[in-house]
Amino acid sequence: xxxxxxxxxxxxxxxxxxxxxxxxxxxxxxxxxxxxxxxxxxxxxxxxxxxxxxxxxxxxxxxxxxxxxxxxxxxxxxxxxxxxxxxxxxxxxxxxxxxxxxxxxxxxxxxxxxxxxxxxxxxxxxxxxxxxxxxxxxxxxxxxxxxxxxxxxxxxxxxxxxxxxxxxxxxxxxxxxxxxxxxxxxxxxxxxxxxxxxxxxxxxxxxxxxxxxxxxxxxxxxxxxxxxxxxxxxxxxxxxxxxxxxxxxxxxxxxxxxxxxxxxxxxxxxxxxxxxxxxxxxxxxxxxxxxxxxxxxxxxxxxxxxxxxxxxxxxxxxxxxxxxxxxxxxxxxxxxxxxxxxxxxxxxxxxxxxxxxxxxxxxxxxxxxxxxxxxxxxxxxxxxxxxxxxxxxxxxxxxxxxxxxxxxxxxxxxxxxxxxxxxxxxxxxxxxxxxxxxxxxxxxxxxxxxxxxxxxxxxxxxxxxxxxxxxxxxxxxxxxxxxxxxxxxxxxxxxxxxxxxxxxxxxxxxxxxxxxxxxxxxxxxxxxxxxxxxxxxxxxxxxxxxxxxxxxxxxxxxxxxxxxxx
Amino acid sequence: xxxxxxxxxxxxxxxxxxxxxxxxxxxxxxxxxxxxxxxxxxxxxxxxxxxxxxxxxxxxxxxxxxxxxxxxxxxxxxxxxxxxxxxxxxxxxxxxxxxxxxxxxxxxxxxxxxxxxxxxxxxxxxxxxxxxxxxxxxxxxxxxxxxxxxxxxxxxxxxxxxxxxxxxxxxxxxxxxxxxxxxxx
Numbered sequence: 001x002x003x004x005x006x007x008x009x010x011x012x013x014x015x016x017x018x019x020x021x022x023x024x025x026x027x028x029x030x031x032x033x034x035x036x037x038x039x040x041x042x043x044x045x046x047x048x049x050x051x052x053x054x055x056x057x058x059x060x061x062x063x064x065x066x067x068x069x070x071x072x073x074x075x076x077x078x079x080x081x082x083x084x085x086x087x088x089x090x091x092x093x094x095x096x097x098x099x100x101x102x103x104x105x106x107x108x109x110x111x112x113x114x115x116x117x118x119x120x121x122x123x124x125x126x127x128x129x130x131x132x133x134x135x136x137x138x139x140x141x142x143x144x145x146x147x148x149x150x151x152x153x154x155x156x157x158x159x160x161x162x163x164x165x166x167x168x169x170x171x172x173x174x175x176x177x178x179x180x181x182x183x184x185x186x187x188x189x190x191x192x193x194x195x196x197x198x199x200x201x202x203x204x205x206x207x208x209x210x211x212x213x214x215x216x217x218x219x220x221x222x223x224x225x226x227x228x229x230x231x232x233x234x235x236x237x238x239x240x241x242x243x244x245x246x247x248x249x250x251x252x253x254x255x256x257x258x259x260x261x262x263x264x265x266x267x268x269x270x271x272x273x274x275x276x277x278x279x280x281x282x283x284x285x286x287x288x289x290x291x292x293x294x295x296x297x298x299x300x301x302x303x304x305x306x307x308x309x310x311x312x313x314x315x316x317x318x319x320x321x322x323x324x325x326x327x328x329x330x331x332x333x334x335x336x337x338x339x340x341x342x343x344x345x346x347x348x349x350x351x352x353x354x355x356x357x358x359x360x361x362x363x364x365x366x367x368x369x370x371x372x373x374x375x376x377x378x379x380x381x382x383x384x385x386x387x388x389x390x391x392x393x394x395x396x397x398x399x400x401x402x403x404x405x406x407x408x409x410x411x412x413x414x415x416x417x418x419x420x421x422x423x424x425x426x427x428x429x430x431x432x433x434x435x436x437x438x439x440x441x442x443x444x445x446x447x448x449x450x451x452x453x454x455x456x457x458x459x460x461x462x463x464x465x466x467x468x469x470x471x472x473x474x475x476x477x478x479x480x481x482x483x484x485x486x487x488x489x490x491x492x493x494x495x496x497x498x499x500x501x502x503x504x505x506x507x508x509x510x511x512x513x514x515x516x517x518x519x520x521x522x523x524x525x526x527x528x529x530x531x532x533x534x535x536x537x538x539x540x541x542x543x544x545x546x547x548x549x550x551x552x553x554x555x556x557x558x559x560x561x562x563x564x565x566x
Numbered sequence: 567x568x569x570x571x572x573x574x575x576x577x578x579x580x581x582x583x584x585x586x587x588x589x590x591x592x593x594x595x596x597x598x599x600x601x602x603x604x605x606x607x608x609x610x611x612x613x614x615x616x617x618x619x620x621x622x623x624x625x626x627x628x629x630x631x632x633x634x635x636x637x638x639x640x641x642x643x644x645x646x647x648x649x650x651x652x653x654x655x656x657x658x659x660x661x662x663x664x665x666x667x668x669x670x671x672x673x674x675x676x677x678x679x680x681x682x683x684x685x686x687x688x689x690x691x692x693x694x695x696x697x698x699x700x701x702x703x704x705x706x707x708x709x710x711x712x713x714x715x716x717x718x719x720x721x722x723x724x725x726x727x728x729x730x731x732x733x734x735x736x737x738x739x740x741x742x743x744x745x746x747x748x749x750x751x
Contacts, residue, residue: 121584122591126635129580146635180576180638304629307622 005133006035012140026072029099031164047448053083058424074112089411093152103131125153133166150183187316202271211238212276218321245399255283261346285551386418386442389471416445499530506530598717659709
């Protein structure tokens with residue numbers, strides 16, 4: 001029996017286990033939307049296609065499954081671009097399906113024609129232009145396989161309108177045939193032995209874990225390895241949650257705004273074990289001063305990451321979970337008592353400077369708010385963020401115990417990620433508590449998705465940290481541009497009224513004594529709730545490694561703060 | 567230093583674009599690129615000559631190429647025993663009196679005159695890049711009107727067919743002693 005290309009698409013999507021799709025219809029994908037009505041898939045109508053891509057991304061990060069976004073040709077597809085680039089930088093598995101003009105019109109500048117395959121070529125793991133219905137089944141099968149395997153990433157399928165309409169025989173491809181695509185799994189035994197030698201001789205080892213831990217599902221083997229070898233664990237921004245924050249071996253976050261004791265540990269280590277992380281410039285500081293005394297073992301599934309930024313003494317290319325599982329029986333239990341003692345001393349100094357030891361000054365500080373949120377939710381919520389100061393404070397003070405609960409745009413640093421990714425995460429885990437902590441700047445970039453949240457009844461709690469500034473840029477202008485504030489002051493709308501206009505309950509919070517009650521109100525009210533916090537306007541995120549400095553040359557919170565406390 | 571890479575790729579639309587885009591995006595230069603069919607249906611072969619600072623950069627290119635879904639295999643033949651050839655067609659201004667001089671030059675380089683017009687000839691030169699360059703330099707004073715080159719094609723010597731992935735192209739077992747991190751002075 002012949003069916004249309006659009007029906008073949010949905011046959012394939014349902015076989016991939018797709019239950020929810022985030023998208024926006026238009027001229028070039030109408031046959032797909034028509035066929036959708038016959039399939040058991042929930043469609044979320046976004047308000048801007050960027051939201052669709054971020055929702056698919058949030059869904060993917062929270063569930064470990066592939067997220068799906070849809071858009072029409074031309075502007076619909078180009079609106080996805082920021083979301084696709086975000087997913088690419090953070091290796092998030094999404095499949096974007098865009099409509100395209102009829103194949104015979106391609107290249108002729110038809111209405112709403114844009115070269116989407118060309119535009120997205122450098123920001124997708126792979127992409128396809130489909131010109132006939134016969135190709136659809138094979139392409140969709142490949143796209144999902146490529147998106148979720150190896151180093152995951154976004155895949156785009158651009159489907160010409162004629163291919164959606166044409167009738168053809170449907171046979172589901174039993175297997176994927178990709179001769180040039182074979183993700184590695186085990187690392188060679190000889191290299192594992194080299195790694196073990198370094199591990200055995202290390203006195204000051206540190207594990208650096210990144211997003212790859214989650215992508216590979218390696219959280220448990222990581223814990224097993226760290227505990228067996230008694231090695232402290234530092235995390236990248238996206239690696240938060242890979243290892244429980246409360247564990248005595250946890251060093252917390254590394255990098256530009258990482259914990260001081262964590263960065264000091266890395267700089268003074270004699271062995272770094274990089275687990276699924278890529279030595280991004282935000283975690284290394286200047287490369288020629290990075291961990292000068294440390295040998296490096298780099299485990300990554302992507303060979304192009306090896307030696308890219310930091311030379312690996314022992315590269316182990318393979319699936320992290322598989323490689324660490326192979327390593328565990330080869331290593332012994334070690335004592336690193338002196339090293340741990342040194343780290344505890346550094347940590348005590350950091351604790352004294354922490355804003356958490358400040359007395360109540362009657363003002364709202366984001367770090368305190370995040371701490372209150374962490375306490376109220378018992379550290380168990382899924383938390384998404386935008387990008388900037390609030391993101392760093394949330395990373396620092398919402399201590400993640402479990403993986404796949406910390407969703408933030410790391411590599412791309414995309415403002416506007418918070419709200420849509422939270423909606424996507426809620427669709428992945430409807431029984432979980434979902435919060436998004438956002439700034440007043442980023443929130444306004446994808447504020448339109450409030451309407452989507454209201455329509456879907458998405459149980460997403462929004463905490464806006466409103467300082468009337470683009471805070472991180474302001475901080476840089478304060479530190480590095482002689483406090484010449486340029487285009488960072490932002491007059492914000494009445495967010496409570498905006499929420500209420502969408503039928504979303506909301507509260508304005510201006511005093512510390514209102515915080516707990518507001519959080520309780522949000523948690524007790526079903527569906528989306530918005531809280532606007534008017535926070536201290538000119539506060540800086542500490543510690544900070546300025547660009548061009550070594551990782552241990554951090555700007556620290558002034559010491560007098562600690563004295564003031566007494 | 568010049569590096570020569572061979573890539574076997576699926577013969578599909580847009581693959582050349584993917585390879586070229588990769589070089590642009592990762593900030594590497596293509597010196598020459600030659601693409602053609604192979605002995606296997608559906609498989610094309612690219613010979614890419616690129617200028618890199620060191621082996622580390624060359625290996626980065628290799629690893630990035632290897633990541634492209636349509637790239638089946640990559641080999642760096644820079645230090646492999648191999649045959650490389652470049653073909654040039656060079657149109658030279660030539661009065662009937664100058665033809666014999668050009669003919670003599672061509673003979674020395676084992677080049678051929680493949681077209682003769684009243685006031686010009688076309689010389690076809692094949693060989694390593696150095697040889698072709700040498701030929702061009704000698705023809706230049708006579709007056710080159712037009713020139714076209716294919717870029718290098720390369721094949722390793724020996725009886726094995728196809729190409730062999732460079733050891734470590736997938737990252738394992740590859741150690742660069744002279745590795746200098748980005749930004750180091």
